[in-house]
Structures are given as C-alpha cells and as structure tokens.
Amino acid sequence: MTTRAHHDTHAPHNNGVVIVIAVIAALGGLLFGYDTGVIGVALLGLGKQFAMDDITKQLVTGGIIFGALFGCLGTGPLSDKFGRRIMVVAVGIVFALGSLASAFAHNIEFLILSRFVLGLSAGSSTQIIPVYIAEVAPPEHRGKMVVLFQFMVVFGITVAYFSGFVLGDHWRWMFGLGVVPAAILLAGMFFLPESPRWLVMKHRDQEAITILNRLRSSKEVVHAEMDEIHTVSNQPQGTWKDLAQPWIRPAVIVGASIAMFSQITGNNALIYYAPTILTSAGFSEKTAILGTGCSTILVVIMTMIGSILVDKIGRRRYLLWTIPGSIVALILMGYLFMGAGPQTDVSRTMVVICLAAYLMLNCGGFGVCIWLINAEVYPLFVRGKGASLGSFSHWFFDLIVTLTTLSLVTALGATYTFWLYALISIAAVVFIYYLVPETKGKSLEEIEGDLRANRFYPFQQK
Numbered sequence: 294m295t296t297r298a299h300h301d302t303h304a305p306h307n308n309g310v311v312i313v314i315a316v317i318a319a320l321g322g323l324l325f326g327y328d329t330g331v332i333g334v335a336l337l338g339l340g341k342q343f344a345m346d347d348i349t350k351q352l353v354t355g356g357i358i359f360g361a362l363f364g365c366l367g368t369g370p371l372s373d374k375f376g377r378r379i380m381v382v383a384v385g386i387v388f389a390l391g392s393l394a395s396a397f398a399h400n401i402e403f404l405i406l407s408r409f410v411l412g413l414s415a416g417s418s419t420q421i422i423p424v425y426i427a428e429v430a431p432p433e434h435r436g437k438m439v440v441l442f443q444f445m446v447v448f449g450i451t452v453a454y455f456s457g458f459v460l461g462d463h464w465r466w467m468f469g470l471g472v473v474p475a476a477i478l479l480a481g482m483f484f485l486p487e488s489p490r491w492l493v494m495k496h497r498d499q500e501a502i503t504i505l506n507r508l509r510s511s512k513e514v515v516h517a518e519m520d521e522i523h524t525v526s527n528q529p530q531g532t533w534k535d536l537a538q539p540w541i542r543p544a545v546i547v548g549a550s551i552a553m554f555s556q557i558t559g560n561n562a563l564i565y566y567a568p569t570i571l572t573s574a575g576f577s578e579k580t581a582i583l584g585t586g587c588s589t590i591l592v593v594i595m596t597m598i599g600s601i602l603v604d605k606i607g608r609r610r611y612l613l614w615t616i617p618g619s620i621v622a623l624i625l626m627g628y629l630f631m632g633a634g635p636q637t638d639v640s641r642t643m644v645v646i647c648l649a650a651y652l653m654l655n656c657g658g659f660g661v662c663i664w665l666i667n668a669e670v671y672p673l674f675v676r677g678k679g680a681s682l683g684s685f686s687h688w689f690f691d692l693i694v695t696l697t698t699l700s701l702v703t704a705l706g707a708t709y710t711f712w713l714y715a716l717i718s719i720a721a722v723v724f725i726y727y728l729v730p731e732t733k734g735k736s737l738e739e740i741e742g743d744l745r746a747n748r749f750y751p752f753q754q755k
Contacts, residue, residue: 311508315426315438317481318381321418322442323474324388326449328395328411329357329561331467333568333585334457337578338464343401347699350569355695356405360412361419361688368417369681373530377425377488380417385478387414392471411471412688420684423668424676428488429508432736433604439665440600447592447656449474450564454586458579490673490737493522494530521738522673531675536682543749544670547729548679551666552687554721555659558616559623559714560652561691562698564589567648569699570707576641588649595657607733608662609751612725615658620718622651627711655718663687669732670749672741727752 332354339345339353372380391411398404423439430438453467460466489501489508498519505515536545563570567588571581595615602611626647635641663683671679701710730749732740743749 311430311434311438314429314485314508315441317478317485318422318425319441319445320474320478320481321381321384321388321422322445323449323452324384324471324478325415325418326446326451327453327474328388328392328415328449328468328471330450330453330564330589331457331471332357332408333564333566334454334582335464335467337457337568337572337582338462338467339404341462342464345401347703349401351696351699352405353401353408354566355692356408357412357415358688358692358695360409361416362412362685362692364413364416365420365684365688366416366681367413368420368684369677369679372421372424372491373494373677377421377428377491378482378485380421381425381485382479382482384414384418384421385475385482387411387417389472389475389479392468392475395471396465396469398465398468407468416684416688419664419687420677420681423664424680425488427665427668427737428490428676429486431509432739433734435669436604436608436665436733437600439668440596440603440661442664443660444593444596444600447589447596447660451586451589451593454582454589458582458586490522493519494673521736525673525738525741528672528674531672531678533678535675536679540744540747541672541675541679543728544672544679544744545682547749548667548670548683549686550724551659551663551729552683553690554717554724555663556687556690556694557714558619558655558659558718558721559694559698559711560655560659562694562714563648563652564656566698566702570702571644571648575635584645584648588645588652591649591653592656592660595653596661599657599661603661603665604733607731608666609725609729609731612658612662612729613722615654616718616722616725619651619655619658620715620722622647622654623711623715623718626651627708627715630707630711666729666732669737669740670730670744672744673737730754 336350336353340350345353368380388411391407391414394407394410395404398407422442426439426442427435456470457467486504486507487500489504492498492501492504502515502519505518506512509515509518535541567585568578568581571584572578576584599611626644629635629640629644629647635644667680667683705713728750730743730751748754
C-alpha cells in the first residue's frame with residue numbers, strides 16, 4: 294500500500310483539536326489508574342476496620358479485575374454497533390456509580406461487589422478509549438496520542454498513592470474521590486466527535502468527512518484518508534469467529550500476548566501489593582506508601598518519555614530497550630530479600646531504588662505499548678472485538694496475578710517470587726524480538742495490508 298498525503302509528517306495537522314480529544318478521552322485512563330492503584334493504600338486502612346487475611350485482601354483487590362473481564366468483552370461488540378463515543382460516556386457513568394458504592398460500603402461483601410462494578414468500567418476503558426483515539430489521530434502522531442491513555446493510567450495511580458498518604462486510614466474518601474475525574478470525563482465527552490472510521494464502517498461518509506475536516510490540514514488530506522479507509526471498510530461487521538481466520542491470527546497472537554506479558558511479569562502485582570510487601574519487610578506504613586508513590590512518579594516521567602520515543606524509535610525497539618532493565622531490577626530485588634530480608638537502612642533504600650527502577654522500566658515499557666499495539670494491529674471490521682480480546686487477556690492474567698501474589702510470596706518467599714517474574718520477563722523479551730512487528734508511522738490501513746499480505750511478523754518483513 295503506497296504512502297498517501299496524510300502520512301506526510303511535514304504537513305501541518307490540526308493537532309490542537311486532536312490533542313484536546315485525546316486528553317479528554319484519556320481521562321478514562323485516569324479513572325482506571327486511580328481505582329486500581331488506590332486499593333494498594335486502602336488495604337492498610339481496610340485491614341484495621343475489617344478482619345482480612347491474605348485471601349480476603351486478594352478478593353477485594355481482585356473484584357475490580359473480575360468485573361473488568363466482563364466489561365472489556367462486552368464493550369467491543371457494543372462499540373461496533375452503537376459507536377465508540379457513546380461507550381466512552383458509559384465508562385464515565387459506571388465509574389462514578391462504582392466509586393460512590395465503594396465509598397459507602399458497609400461490609401467486605403458489598404465492597405467486593407462495588408469493586409466489581411468499577412471493574413466493568415475499567416475493563417471497558419482499556420478496550421474502547423485506545424481504539425477511539427487511534428481511529429481519530431493521524432498516523433505519525435498516533436503513538437503519542439494513544440499513549441496519553443497510559444499516561445493518565447499511571448498518573449491516576451500516582452494520585453491514588455499520594456491521596457492515600459494524605460488521607461491515612463480514611464479509605465472511604467479515597468474511593469469516593471474517583472467521582473471527580475468521572476464527572477470531568479462525562480462533561481468533556483459531550484463535545485467530542487464520533488470516530489470517523491466507525492462512521493465509514495456504518496456508511497455515514499459525509500459525517501466522517503465533516504469530522505476529518507476539523508482534524509486534518511486540508512481537504513486533499515481528508516480525501517486521501519477517506520480513500521484509504523474505504524479500501525478496508527467494504528467488509529460487513531466482523532464476528533468473534535472472524536478473529537480465528539488465519540490471516541488475522543497473527544494480530545490476535547501479538548495483541549493478546551503483549552497484554553499477557555504486561556501482567557505476568559509482575560508490574561500490577563507490585564503496584565497493588567508493594568505497601569503490603571514493604572511493611573512486612575519492616576518499613577513503616579507511611580514509608581511504604583511514600584516509597585511506592587515516589588516510584589509511580591518515575592513511571593509517569595517514563596511514560597512521558599515513552600510517548601515521544603514510540604513515534605521516533607518505534608514500539609518494538611522501545612520495548613527491547615526497557616524490559617531488560619526491569620529484569621535486572623527484579624533480580625537485584627530478589628537478592629535483597631534473601632534470608633531475613635532487608636535489615637539495614639542501606640538495604641532498604643536499595644529495595645526502594647530497585648522497586649522504582651522496575652516499575653519505571655516495566656510499567657513504562659509495557660504500559661506505554663500495550664494499549665497502543667492492541668489498538669493498531671486488528672483490521673477495521675473486527676477492531677472492536679479484537680481490542681476486546683486483547684483487553685480480556687490483560688485483565689484475565691491481571692486477575693490471576695492479583696489472586697496469587699500474596700499467596701505466592703508466602704509460599705515461595707519474596708526472593709523466588711521476584712526471580713520468577715524475572716524469568717517470565719526474559720521469555721517476554723524473546724517473544725517481542727521474534728514476533729512483535731513495528732507499526733511506527735504506518736496507517737491503520739497499511740497495518741491491515743501487512744496482515745493480508747502475510748508480512749506482519751518481523752521475520753516476514755526481511
């Protein structure tokens with residue numbers, strides 16, 4: 294497929310409008326990040342009010358993830374039928390309701406149910422928001438625009454930890470504050486357009502052209518992009534069964550596997566349970582929360598850097614630069630927990646440094662690329678369902694990790710748990726090197742063309 298006018302990186306785009314759209318939509322990521330991150334702090338206060346063993350803590354933490362499994366699968370078909378924009382609005386509404394319910398929970402059972410409701414929205418956000426932004430953004434800026442979602446996720450986690458540091462044991466206020474960004478998202482979405490690619494898929498070309506005229510530099514660029522969208526929009530809306538077609542299978546393997554590796558390498562396990570693990574190693578509660586919160590600041594900075602690099606050096610190379618460093622940090626952290634664990638101020642400081650380095654490189658690596666790649670690799674006619682499958686993979690393995698981390702630390706010890714995550718991370722690097730394609734600078738239609746022409750994997754492109 295030849296390069297068209299709208300790929301010209303020197304042509305000015307109406308980037309201000311696109312950025313506003315991406316920022317407002319990405320607020321769904323802030324909701325997701327805040328409510329998944331706040332549990333790491335809230336568990337300390339919850340443990341003082343309710344009788345909670347490791348299993349109960351894992352169930353409270355896992356409630357949001359279990360709900361996300363249903364949310365991400367349901368959103369794909371609904372977004373294909375009703376549109377991307379309306380589903381982002383639904384994300385905000387459900388998040389507000391779940392936050393309020395969690396804040397007023399009177400027992401553990403109701404809290405788990407409330408977290409399940411939050412999960413419906415969190416899972417939906419990981420499916421629909423990256424797809425929405427990817428379908429609106431111009432190809433050469435798609436990376437940084439979609440990564441805004443992940444930036445908001447890690448920013449939300451950071452806000453959660455520092456809110457917890459300030460609020461102490463007041464876990465109800467921690468949960469209730471999630472209503473604020475949900476309200477901002479809902480207000481902003483009333484002014485945002487529908488995805489032009491979804492409109493073309495629904496044969497509403499004139500509406501798509503009107504929207505693209507607001508987002509692109511000229512009518513010529515708009516017409517060129519419309520022509521390219523039409524090359525892949527002539528198929529009927531896909532079904533789940535279509536994802537099993539041989540030519541689509543490579544996209545499924547890459548999208549689902551990147552999502553899987555992002556979880557089984559342990560990053561969310563440490564985000565959820567780092568304060569619990571650190572306090573058990575002798576840190577005070579305040580120090581454990583502050584240390585983890587400062588680590589998430591580095592993740593925010595790394596995500597900002599990554600949002601630039603993925604459009605300059607590429608998604609694949611960026612992952613191959615960051616994940617090996619996270620492996621070294623895991624190995625060192627495991628060593629520091631050997632025997633009786635960190636006993637001196639120096640060793641405890643080293644633990645916090647290794648934790649920060651691991652989160653920065655793993656979350657700042659996989660986190661930057663997971664939703665971007667998952668939104669890019671699927672053909673238009675099954676993009677909603679394909680992105681749902683990738684999100685399901687993320688949440689499914691996140692649930693497994695969440696429900697096993699504390700039990701794993703108890704059974705194996707922190708040292709061997711960290712080393713297990715390091716071993717899995719090595720497998721992830723091998724997978725990325727051999728099977729993850731580079732999508733930098735390509736239009737979504739060109740990526741689909743690579744799939745159809747059997748030149749999707751790196752070894753097929755040589």
